[in-house]
Amino acid sequence: MAILVVAEHDNDTLKASTLCTIAAAKVLGGDINVLVAGENCGAAAEAAAKCEGVTKALHADGSHLAHQLAEDLAALIVSMAGDYSHILAPASTFGKNVMPRAAALLDVQQVSDITSIEDADTFIRPIYAGNAMAKVKSKDAIKVITVRQTAYDAVAEEGGSGTVEQIGAGEDVAGSEFVGQELSKSDRPELTSARVIISGGRGMQSGDNFPMLEEIADKLGAAVGASRAAVDAGFVPNDYQVGQTGKVVAPELYIAVGISGAIQHLAGMKDSKVIVAINKDEEAPIFQIADYGLVADLFKAVPELNEELGKIEVRK
Amino acid sequence: MKLLVAVKRVVDYNVKVRVKSDGTGVETANVKMSMNPFDEIGIEEAVRLKEAGTATEVIAISLGVQQCQETIRTALAMGADRGIHVLTDDVLEPLAVAKLMKAIVDKESPDMVILGKQAIDDDANQTGQMLAALLGWPQGTFASKLTANGDSLEVVREVDGGLETIKISLPAVITTDLRLNEPRYASLPNIMKAKKKPIDQMAPADLGVDVTPRLETVSVVEPEKREGGVKVETVAELIDKLQNEAKVI
Ligand SMILES: Cc1cc2nc3c(=O)[nH]c(=O)nc-3n(C[C@H](O)[C@H](O)[C@H](O)COP(=O)(O)OP(=O)(O)OC[C@H]3O[C@@H](n4cnc5c(N)ncnc54)[C@H](O)[C@@H]3O)c2cc1C
Ligand SMILES: Nc1ncnc2c1ncn2[C@@H]1O[C@H](COP(=O)(O)O)[C@@H](O)[C@H]1O
Numbered sequence: 001m002a003i004l005v006v007a008e009h010d011n012d013t014l015k016a017s018t019l020c021t022i023a024a025a026k027v028l029g030g031d032i033n034v035l036v037a038g039e040n041c042g043a044a045a046e047a048a049a050k051c052e053g054v055t056k057a058l059h060a061d062g063s064h065l066a067h068q069l070a071e072d073l074a075a076l077i078v079s080m081a082g083d084y085s086h087i088l089a090p091a092s093t094f095g096k097n098v099m100p101r102a103a104a105l106l107d108v109q110q111v112s113d114i115t116s117i118e119d120a121d122t123f124i125r126p127i128y129a130g131n132a133m134a135k136v137k138s139k140d141a142i143k144v145i146t147v148r149q150t151a152y153d154a155v156a157e158e159g160g161s162g163t164v165e166q167i168g169a170g171e172d173v174a175g176s177e178f179v180g181q182e183l184s185k186s187d188r189p190e191l192t193s194a195r196v197i198i199s200g201g202r203g204m205q206s207g208d209n210f211p212m213l214e215e216i217a218d219k220l221g222a223a224v225g226a227s228r229a230a231v232d233a234g235f236v237p238n239d240y241q242v243g244q245t246g247k248v249v250a251p252e253l254y255i256a257v258g259i260s261g262a263i264q265h266l267a268g269m270k271d272s273k274v275i276v277a278i279n280k281d282e283e284a285p286i287f288q289i290a291d292y293g294l295v296a297d298l299f300k301a302v303p304e305l306n307e308e309l310g311k312i313e314v315r316k
Numbered sequence: 317m318k319l320l321v322a323v324k325r326v327v328d329y330n331v332k333v334r335v336k337s338d339g340t341g342v343e344t345a346n347v348k349m350s351m352n353p354f355d356e357i358g359i360e361e362a363v364r365l366k367e368a369g370t371a372t373e374v375i376a377i378s379l380g381v382q383q384c385q386e387t388i389r390t391a392l393a394m395g396a397d398r399g400i401h402v403l404t405d406d407v408l409e410p411l412a413v414a415k416l417m418k419a420i421v422d423k424e425s426p427d428m429v430i431l432g433k434q435a436i437d438d439d440a441n442q443t444g445q446m447l448a449a450l451l452g453w454p455q456g457t458f459a460s461k462l463t464a465n466g467d468s469l470e471v472v473r474e475v476d477g478g479l480e481t482i483k484i485s486l487p488a489v490i491t492t493d494l495r496l497n498e499p500r501y502a503s504l505p506n507i508m509k510a511k512k513k514p515i516d517q518m519a520p521a522d523l524g525v526d527v528t529p530r531l532e533t534v535s536v537v538e539p540e541k542r543e544g545g546v547k548v549e550t551v552a553e554l555i556d557k558l559q560n561e562a563k564v565i
Contacts, residue, residue, distance in 0.1 A: 069482070070445065070455055093475040096441045097457050100410070104446035109411045109530035112440045122534065127439055128333045132342050135534040175454035175488075179470065179481040192476070196564070220565060228494065238460065238474045238495060245354075245434055245494065247476065253564040263332060270542055274562045276554065282547075291545035292557050304551040312555070314565045 001030035001120070005054075006077060006089040006098065009036060009044040011066075016193040017090035019051065019154035024147040025088055026053045026155065027117045033058055034162075035080070037073055037169070039066035049162035052155040056162050062169030067178035068094065074101035076170035081106055081142055085120070091146035091248075092192070103144035110144045111136060115151040129244040129267035149192050150250035150271060184237050186224075188214075191242065194223035196253045199242055199269070202229035203258020203279065203298055210236060212302045213257060219309045221316035225249065225269075227259045243268035258298045261286025278302065317371045317464070317486075319362045320426040321396065322417065323378045324352040325387040326437045339535045351387045354432025356394070356499040357492040361462060362430055363395035364497065370464050373397050377420060379413055381405055385515060392510035393502035399515035400424075404527065406520070410438070412527040414446035419523035421451060426487065428469070433458050433491040444491035454484035460495040 003025045008015040018034070025032045032053055036045040037060040045059035058080070064072050077098070081087060087102070089095035091113040103110040115133070116124035122137045123145065191197060198213045198220070210224065217224050225247070226240035242249055244267035254272035259265060261277070261284055269275070270289055277290035280297050287293040294301055327333055328350040333342040351359075365371040376391035378384035379402040388399035402416050421429060431444035448455035456462075456471030460479065463470040473480045474493045502510070520527045548554045558565045 067480075070448075070457070074449065093458060093473075097445065097455075100442035100445035101449040101455065103442070104411060104414055104449035107411075109409050110440075110442055111531065112442060126539065127536070128327070128342060128437055129439070130539055131333050132335045132536050133539050134536050136531040137534050138531055140530050175485045177483050179483050181475075181478065181480045183478040232495065237478060238493075239476060239478050244436065244439065253558070253562070264329065274558070274564050275542075275545075276558070287547070288544050289542045291562065292554055293545065293547045294551070294554055295547060296551075301551055305554070308551055308555050309565075312559070314559075 001085045002083060003028055003030055003032050003086045003088065004080065004084040005032060005034045006087065006095070007034050007036045007044065007048055008090050008092060008094045009038065009041060011038045011041040012043045014044055014047050016154055016190065017092050017149045019157065020149045020152040021088050021090045021147045022051055022053055022155045023152040024114070024117060025086070028086055028120060031055045035060065035077065037065045037076055038068060039063050045164050047157065049160065049164045051157055051160045051162070054160045054162040057164045058167045059164050060167050060169045064172035065169055068098070069176050069178060070098045070101050071173040071176045072170065073098045074105060075173050077102040078105045079170055084142060086143045086145060088145045088147055091148050095146045099144055099146050106142055106144065108140040108142055108144045109138070110146065111138055112146050113148045114145055115148050129263050130270065131263065148248060150248055184239050188217055189221065189223045191223045191225050191247050191249055194251050196220045196222035197225050197249055197251045198222050198255040198257065199225035199227065199259060200230055200235070200257050201227035201259030202233065204230060204235055207235040212306065216302070216306050216309060219306070220314060227265050256286050256290070257302060259286055260284045261289065317365070317427040318373045318424070319365065319371050320375050320377060320421065320424060320429045321355070321358045321362045321391065322429070322431040322443070323355040323359065323376050323387050323391045324432070324435050325349050325378060325380055325384045326352045326435055329353055329436055335536055335538045339537060341533070341536050349383065351390050352432050352435050354434060354492050357494070357496050358430040358432055359391045359394045359396060360497045360499040361492065365464065366395065375400060375424065375426070377402070377417065379404070379408055379416055388515055389510050390502065392513045393507040394500060395506070398513055401515055401517045402520060402523070403517050404520050406527055407529055408527055409529050409531060410440045410442035410446055411530065412525065413443050414450055415525045416520060416523055416527070417447050418450045419525055428486060428488055428490060430490045430492060433493050444489050448489035451489070453488050455489045456482060456484050457491045458493040459490050460493050462490065462496070
């Protein structure tokens with residue numbers, strides 16, 4: 001049994017999501033190959049070969065793969081699929097875009113966003129915003145799977161002894177072209193792999209108040225997130241959204257500020273180790289899952305928290 | 317431009333679903349059902365394209381039990397012109413839905429098919445991408461802005477790092493994200509008018525599609541419950557707990 005992991009990367013380095021997906025592949029057991037498809041992505045392929053558990057990195061290079069458009073990448077995956085029992089990718093916007101396209105071309109019903117592997121055919125995945133966990137058994141010959149990043153600890157980036165093999169870049173599928181991107185720039189950790197996250201909701205009232213959270217984030221080495229309401233209101237960009245239809249996170253510490261705790265938000269953060277809620281409404285549902293709840297006006301509590309944190313030695 | 321828009325009937329997003337005690341699924345009897353919120357966004361976008369003169373016809377399609385007709389009626393009340401209902405009591409997985417929709421596309425030849433990025437019941441996030449694959453069409457997933465330029469579309473996509481813009485040729489498949497638009501409420505006169513709009517009904521067999529599931533649901537269980545914690549009175553107490561009890565800062 002050989003497993004193909006489709007790497008998410010930026011041509012130079014692998015995303016943490018890839019390391020977690022390799023960890024899931026290790027649970028299945030067997031040879032693990034990692035497809036690194038991109039343009040001038042040799043460095044990322046080298047990095048993949050070094051990861052714990054990887055036997056081979058398959059390096060596909062071509063200008064049409066520069067932005068990993070679903071049409072091109074799915075065609076490439078399909079052309080290699082015959083050699084594998086399982087094809088895995090992270091359940092990030094990258095994997096969600098590409099993998100169902102490949103699955104349909106292979107006539108396979110994909111298993112999305114798995115949180116556990118029971119055996120080679122059987123997986124657990126959340127449904128209904130995580131209010132139920134379904135155990136499903138796939139009858140397809142090839143399993144096409146996306147993996148919830150927070151369910152698996154990243155494998156070590158060193159210590160593997162895989163090789164790098166050059167493979168063809170596949171066809172340039174017409175019809176789709178990359179125009180541009182507007183990526184949020186930040187020196188803070190990525191939401192999906194941050195140890196600490198501080199998120200703001202509608203209670204923040206305006207994007208102008210988010211620097212209050214950023215100051216605390218910088219003291220704690222945290223990432224900043226948000227509820228859908230805060231994104232919809234334009235306080236912060238879309239990639240801050242934590243939840244059922246945004247990012248799923250599971251940090252050691254999640255601080256929810258001015259967030260009520262709708263099911264859709266909880267779906268994205270309830271697996272955090274420690275949850276803190278700051279909300280002026282003591283009835284807010286977020287308090288039902290918070291380890292530490294502070295009923296307070298955030299405009300008073302947050303500056304105070306920032307000031308107090310400044311006085312002590314904190315772990316980053 | 318002719319548009320086909322998928323509208324799924326799902327448990328309303330405000331309902332907290334309960335797992336059935338026999339572990340076969342979640343309780344859907346006597347539970348409020350609604351149009352999948354991402355599909356409301358899809359219909360809204362299609363109707364706006366029609367109002368702008370870009371689209372000529374908007375067809376709403378739903379697949380599933382008889383009551384999907386209500387979901388289609390809602391779409392018609394929002395401004396869709398006619399409906400297609402693929403009637404079945406069988407469980408439809410995303411691959412089966414994509415195959416059925418492909419058969420409809422082959423008959424109707426729309427220029428664009430709009431689906432939601434994700435159904436809030438199965439949370440699969442697959443059907444649009446699968447349909448695009450089966451049709452051999454380009455896909456613009458997780459769209460937060462659509463601009464039609466003759467025979468192509470510019471699509472701004474919500475991705476994990478921010479926003480990405482792609483250009484895809486028509487015909488194409490689009491899946492909607494939350495920021496694409498804010499769906500309207502149907503007005504009473506439009507709800508009345510919608511009752512007269514036609515809905516075609518057919519069965520999967522009429523479309524020659526085998527919908528046998530590929531996944532067997534072994535069990536459905538409740539997630540691990542989180543114990544509620546304590547309330548702290550002051551910021552100082554919070555910091556103390558985080559440092560000395562939880563040891564996370
Ligand atoms: C299809 C769909 C998908 C969705 N996906 C997501 C998702 O992925 N993520 C997500 O987050 N939501 C999602 N939602 C939205 C979700 O249902 C809620 O509407 C949203 O989470 C509410 O955000 P909020 O808690 O910031 O706002 P609100 O519910 O308005 O809560 C604001 C809170 O701030 C508190 N507050 C106000 N002022 C202060 C103050 N001065 N000090 C302290 N507290 C204060 C209030 O007491 C209140 O509890 C989705 C909804 C749908 C329909
Ligand atoms: N039974 C169905 N009827 C109508 N549309 C559907 C159905 N199943 C899926 N869809 C469409 O596909 C989208 C994504 O669903 P999913 O892939 O299941 O998350 C939904 O938002 C709908 O637009």
